[in-house]
Amino acid sequence: MNEIRVTSADKFDIRDWLRTELMPHFMCPGCGHGIALRALLWACHELGIDKDKLAIVSGIGCSGRTGAYIDANTFHTTHGRPLAFATGLKLARPDLTVIVITGDGDSLAIGGNHLIHACRRNLDITCMMLNNEVYGMTGGQVSPTTSAQRYTTTTPAGNMEPVFDACRLAEGAGASFVGREATLQIPTLKDLLKEAIAHEGFSFVEVISDCTEIFGRKNALGSSPEMVLKQKKVMIPERSDNRIAQPFRPNPFPTGVFVRQERPEYGAAYRQMCERVQKGGKGR
Amino acid sequence: MGSDTERDDVTSVLIVGVGGQGVIMVSKVLATLCQEHGLEVKQSEVHGMAKRGGAVFSHVRFGRHVHSPVIPAGEADVLLALEWAEGLRWLHFLDPENGTFISDVRKIVPPFACRDRGRGVAPQYAKTTPRDVLEKVSVGYALDATGIAAKLGNDRAANTVLLGILSTALSFPEQAWLDVIERFVPPKTREINSAAFLAGREWVKEATVPEGEVLPVPEVDTVLKNVVNRLEITEEWCKGCDICVKFCPERCLALNDAGKVVVKDANACTGCRLCEMLCPDFAIRLHKELPAEVAQ
Numbered sequence: 001m002n003e004i005r006v007t008s009a010d011k012f013d014i015r016d017w018l019r020t021e022l023m024p025h026f027m028c029p030g031c032g033h034g035i036a037l038r039a040l041l042w043a044c045h046e047l048g049i050d051k052d053k054l055a056i057v058s059g060i061g062c063s064g065r066t067g068a069y070i071d072a073n074t075f076h077t078t079h080g081r082p083l084a085f086a087t088g089l090k091l092a093r094p095d096l097t098v099i100v101i102t103g104d105g106d107s108l109a110i111g112g113n114h115l116i117h118a119c120r121r122n123l124d125i126t127c128m129m130l131n132n133e134v135y136g137m138t139g140g141q142v143s144p145t146t147s148a149q150r151y152t153t154t155t156p157a158g159n160m161e162p163v164f165d166a167c168r169l170a171e172g173a174g175a176s177f178v179g180r181e182a183t184l185q186i187p188t189l190k191d192l193l194k195e196a197i198a199h200e201g202f203s204f205v206e207v208i209s210d211c212t213e214i215f216g217r218k219n220a221l222g223s224s225p226e227m228v229l230k231q232k233k234v235m236i237p238e239r240s241d242n243r244i245a246q247p248f249r250p251n252p253f254p255t256g257v258f259v260r261q262e263r264p265e266y267g268a269a270y271r272q273m274c275e276r277v278q279k280g281g282k283g284r
Numbered sequence: 285m286g287s288d289t290e291r292d293d294v295t296s297v298l299i300v301g302v303g304g305q306g307v308i309m310v311s312k313v314l315a316t317l318c319q320e321h322g323l324e325v326k327q328s329e330v331h332g333m334a335k336r337g338g339a340v341f342s343h344v345r346f347g348r349h350v351h352s353p354v355i356p357a358g359e360a361d362v363l364l365a366l367e368w369a370e371g372l373r374w375l376h377f378l379d380p381e382n383g384t385f386i387s388d389v390r391k392i393v394p395p396f397a398c399r400d401r402g403r404g405v406a407p408q409y410a411k412t413t414p415r416d417v418l419e420k421v422s423v424g425y426a427l428d429a430t431g432i433a434a435k436l437g438n439d440r441a442a443n444t445v446l447l448g449i450l451s452t453a454l455s456f457p458e459q460a461w462l463d464v465i466e467r468f469v470p471p472k473t474r475e476i477n478s479a480a481f482l483a484g485r486e487w488v489k490e491a492t493v494p495e496g497e498v499l500p501v502p503e504v505d506t507v508l509k510n511v512v513n514r515l516e517i518t519e520e521w522c523k524g525c526d527i528c529v530k531f532c533p534e535r536c537l538a539l540n541d542a543g544k545v546v547v548k549d550a551n552a553c554t555g556c557r558l559c560e561m562l563c564p565d566f567a568i569r570l571h572k573e574l575p576a577e578v579a580q
């Protein structure tokens with residue numbers, strides 16, 4: 001038998017990108033993070049990124065652990081701080097492709113401060129935020145993105161807090177690329193991540209993922225396949241420009257690219273300034 | 285009667301085909317030409333199926349005054365089909381007494397026709413022959429426009445060959461057609477499109493009632509036809525989440541008593557890769573392979 005590899009999906013074998021000795025990974029059955037991880041690596045594969053030039057920085061939580069399975073330079077940092085570590089790394093090594101994998105709690109609660117300032121600075125980093133609406137690793141506490149009325153260990157009577165819209169937060173804080181996609185739409189998610197990584201400046205991608213075992217069970221959301229399929233019901237995939245074309249379409253979860261802007265990249269601006277200062281000039 | 289007066293004045297051309305063939309290009313050329321001759325034109329279309337090989341149609345109506353952009357069934361003066369089955373599908377729109385039928389006899393089998401059939405089974409397709417159709421219409425042309433265009437060097441100019449035929453059914457001068465076509469095609473293909481247009485006009489002069497059948501459905505690429513889909517399962521990685529089992533459109537997979545995925549029906553696999561892409565544990569890899577004897 002001769003294997004034929006024609007399309008990008010034929011050519012991409014995820015095992016080439018994994019530390020297979022660590023597999024099977026620690027995530028629960030049906031966890032959406034695995035699908036998101038595939039989309040990310042598929043995007044890297046299509047972009048032809050060299051593993052030695054790829055740095056994955058992750059924080060704490062189920063999302064943080066996903067980074068450890070990637071056969072590249074990986075950096076498992078403290079809770080909420082992957083963006084801070086990544087900022088230092090990218091400034092010191094601008095030749096690396098730096099990707100941050102973070103979660104809803106990691107980046108919006110514990111690391112909310114770092115997120116807004118990373119967006120504001122516009123350093124060339126890609127931040128993939130896996131949103132599963134819950135702190136899964138620590139036992140299922142409420143997170144800033146838990147939907148209204150949902151049960152968690154800390155909201156036994158249902159969540160009464162307003163929900164964060166991470167994409168609008170990133171947009172408001174000045175990220176130059178913002179997008180959202182669900183794991184169910186994995187080829188589209190891969191394309192979105194590709195665009196985000198290729199974008200020069202800070203890119204923020206929110207991935208709608210599923211916590212099947214903890215959040216799903218507590219809220220009786222059904223089996224893993226049912227949860228994945230449900231994404232289709234709550235989300236109406238559409239590009240951001242449709243938000244303008246069809247303003248009255250009810251769409252609780254728009255997906256697609258929301259922001260794509262050309263803004264001065266922080267690292268380049270910083271290096272220019274260093275050069276001027278080293279030549280004896282003023283900073284400005 | 286109001287509608288009768290309009291019908292006397294208005295010419296209706298219905299252009300149909302499948303995505304990617306250039307239905308819209310043909311109708312734009314026609315609409316522009318009419319406008320430049322001081323006529324009122326209304327055009328309405330369904331498009332956007334280009335990537336899917338889905339059905340595309342465009343109504344073009346022109347005259348001194350055109351009220352409705354839609355051609356009523358049975359009132360099209362010309363039905364121009366870029367694909368044979370699409371021509372048949374819209375035949376009832378053609379004016380049975382005075383209408384002109386123009387169609388390419390090439391068959392394009394839509395992608396969704398491969399659903400619900402076993403591997404290797406020939407796709408179904410309309411059996412109506414050109415002769416059957418020509419007996420029913422007042423004027424009819426059935427030709428291998430794609431073949432003519434291919435001989436000229438680019439089979440994608442088939443729509444322009446058909447424009448050439450259409451031009452003989454309407455009264456605009458040849459040069460006016462050529463001028464508009466030039467503006468609508470990419471600069472690099474101007475020459476071939478002009479040649480294709482003239483070839484279409486030439487063809488009409490010698491048109492005879494065709495003897496043969498509609499051209500056979502093109503063979504699926506022999507390489508792709510022989511591809512064997514082999515599912516490689518890494519059992520130790522599978523956590524039995526059931527996603528692949530439920531998402532596989534062909535129901536190829538199942539969970540065994542130990543809660544691990546097994547291939548239940550390897551032959552039914554169409555190689556869509558949904559299972560591979562959605563498995564959160566990377567436990568499935570699909571290999572597309574060619575048996576050694578075919579590979580040679």
Ligand code: SF4
Pocket residue numbers: 030521522523524525526527528529544545562563564565566567568
């Ligand atoms: S999707 Fe993967 S982990 Fe889930 S049952 Fe299928 S092979 Fe096993």
Ligand code: SF4
Pocket residue numbers: 513515531532533534535536537552553554555556557558559560570
């Ligand atoms: S490739 Fe598609 S058809 Fe084949 S087993 Fe996987 S899901 Fe089923």
